[in-house]
Amino acid sequence: MSGEWLRLHRRTFLASAVMSMALVVPLVTVLTKVLLDKEVALRPVVAADAGAAVLIVIGVVIYDVLRWRATTYRITGERVELRSGIMVREHRSIPRDRVRTVDVTADPVRRVLGLAVVKVGTGERAADDKAELTLDPVGRAEADRLRRTLLHGGPETHGTPQDEAPIAELRWAWLRYAPLTVWAFVGGAVLVGVAHRALDIIGVELFSLDALGDLWDRLRVVPAWLLIVLLLAANLLVGTAGAVALFVESWWRYRLDREPSGTLRLRRGLLTTRSLTLTERRLRGVELSQPLLLRWGGGARVKAVVTGLSKNDKETERADALTPPVPLPEALRVAQEISPGEPVALRAHPKAARARRMRWAGFAVVTLAVATAALDALFAWMPWWAWALPAAAVPAAAFFAADAYRGLGHGLTGRHLVARSGTAVRRTVALDRAGIIGWHFRQSVFQRRAGLATLVATTAAGHGSYTVHDAAEAAAVELADRAVPGLVAPFRASGDRDGFVTSA
Template sequence: MTGPARQPQQTGVAPTQPHPWRRLDARMLVVTPLDSVLRLLPVLAILLLTGRGDPMRVWIALGLTGLLVLLGALRWQTTRYRITDDRVELHKGWLHRQRTSVPRDRIRTVDLTAKLVHRIFGLSVVRVSAAAGSHAGAHQLDLDAVSTAEAEGLRRELLARRAPAPGAEVAAPAAPPAEELARLDPSWVRYAPLTVSSLAGIGVVLGALWRLFDDLGVDPLDVPTVGVAADRLAAAPVWLGTAVVGVLLLVLAVVGSVVLFVERWWSYRLTREADGTLRVRRGLLTRRSLSVSGRRLRGVLVSEPLLLRAGRGAQAWAVSTGLEKGAHGGALQPPVPRAEAGRVAAAVLREHPSVIIGAPLSRHPRAALTRRLTRALGSAAALVGVAWLVAARWPTLDWVGPASLALLPIALLLGLDRYRNLGHALTERYLVARQGSLHRRTVALQRSGVIGWTFRQSVFQRRSGLVTVQAVTAAGDRGYEVLDILAADGVALADATTPGLFDPMRPTPSSTPPVSA
């Protein structure tokens, strides 16, 4: 005879949660207010040493600092995160609650950032980027901030797609030695003025000078030296004033670009870890660490803007899923000599440079040259016509018409150079394509990473028998073009790159209609 079921014994111990929620590091409560206070140091120094400046700015900033302390405490109290077997979850917010969940199989990159104040307290910001299409539109997740050791452990765990043991703290396991692919060469700083950052450098230097004068409460023109220089410049001939301003802007551009280069790329190292993950570490004041999963890498792009190309420089970028769009979202290195960019691109793809950037490219048909020249010269001729109309309408600008004729030979050279840079090649594992003149780009895209093809043909291309073929991929720019090749060659290139992709569209023998007698 069966007796009554025994009730479970109450032990008074709560069951262990499989994947417990974690808090951010409590030291984050100090980081944000301290960062705000540090920004006040120049103003405080000016007030103490010179007695000039605006004391109200100090009181306002101190009040905001106190508010930041309160908000930081609330943020720390209401922020939780956890890592499960298949997801990374983040809950935060008090008045406005936010729930973020990122599937682990969609994680593409893990970026670690540590500003100077973060580094002082041994903290890092962990940014987890996932591929588009993750649930609830959760493409990015930030943990601000965790300890440096925990951040390193999170990076390895998330890229390896292994959940930590339930209830265990995340710690950085002993990793095998990484293969070093590149490190900073101080001579590369010579390429800094040849990049877009040189323009940003003007803003950096001018912004720093303007902030200094603003903290002093001084109008720059009230400074005797500056005022005298401005008066002399205004009284000088136009050509001389323009030349002086041009030289000053050039100096500011060079100085600013060098400063930005050093801050961004100091201590640069590119390594490949045992699991194939590429890691880029760089930064002087703000340390950054970008990790790109080797499983998600689909190729490398070598970028050569006009000025950098004129100095025989280039920069390699990763073509991978999940990378942020931005100035340095997938940069594998700073601006470097072109040979070094080709070497790094080949090393990242585990190929010889002659197979990637140095691969012999197939020339495009002469009709492509005609299109390049027609478009370049046509645009230049239109501008010349407008210039002559302006000269006829305003006699004081009669020099504009003759000066505009210089655009025609420039356009001719530009069209020839654009055609010279057109080319493509198909290797055993990669599709290599090059195009551009003002900005030449060479991409080596894995054939296995091509998921489709787009064929485009304008009215003018149809008359010339040309077509633009785009290899569609989930990585990078989502598609890379081979411009102006013969229509038959475009179809053959796509078929050879992805064998079998077009088989369902080909007619079968059974579908061929019988021929009537």
């Protein structure tokens, strides 16, 4: 490449002006309410609103002009460089061989204007945005050129992914898994709470005392049980609709391809489109994630264990998600195709691990019973049926404790360390043994008495560590020694039962 310094796209000014409406609307609403409460005439109110709106838009655009003038980037044969900063200048430079991922996103405003945001992931584990270079925004064609150049080394000369069958693409039958999330049950209540809070900020009272009193007078004739059922049904209906809408927005036109240059490319999104490209040589395994309701519904999700990914708080899905909620057989097929390995029967954990979980469950039930007794002693209005809660918690706690034990398992293949655990969210990770850079053994006093140990594999990818919970003491040491031969041996204390509990 020529290595010339390039600027962001000029249409960023127009994008900023449009997106400044997110500031204009609430501020103008508050200003209007304040002025009308002071009995200001309508014409001055309109003039004040217009002036405030113009000032906000001009201020945002001026800032964006300064940012545009201060930001340049270039790609040479060896490095990716970015200069930015208005008050404090910053020059960042990374070697091209450290580029792990290229993430291209475009929200509705940028899509209409033909723009996109490019994030270049470096694989660093940083607490802020230093782990990636962000070009916001560039033209759509420039974004595609950057993706090809940084991960493929230049223009693609081989067949395009569309010429071959994808690893996976959206099937609308998967939509049935969208409501299998806790948000389907609390979504309605959360929506009402958010709306109330947002309107309260701008001075609009969603629930006035008079309105609530009038509503209560109307509903008193309805049986309490029927009212509760109707409220729960309405909450479930709104939550389910929200979960389905979120699924459609996040996974519209979903497609996962393997490109000829040795990369995986994921594309998805309805309003905000996303194209994530990651190099397969940086892939360190896959994770099968099964939240409780999705697991009961026979579904799962596939996530990548890879370096260089980050998640913005504004995003609706984690960056490492390779599939939406899909049937379990489909998830297993995709995981096998992405990170091939031979099947393995997971080794069950000792009965002592089940006993530990039963004790935790018993402690939770006792705590709930004590809390109920304390409230009963302090408040005379506690109804007798309040004791139904700790009574119902006994079988529920026992069930989930047994389920958590059944979820424990580990195994070893020629390529992967496989570990499974969890009940609220059951996770099965197949971690590439070549990507394990260290071990950490943990043993509490109670684990030591039960002959159990927790083994943590550290890696530069994914969450940074993956855990085998409550394995037999000897099995944990053997597993670590077999998974990465020679790494643990120097730290094992010969003949000392306590000596193996260390970090490697």
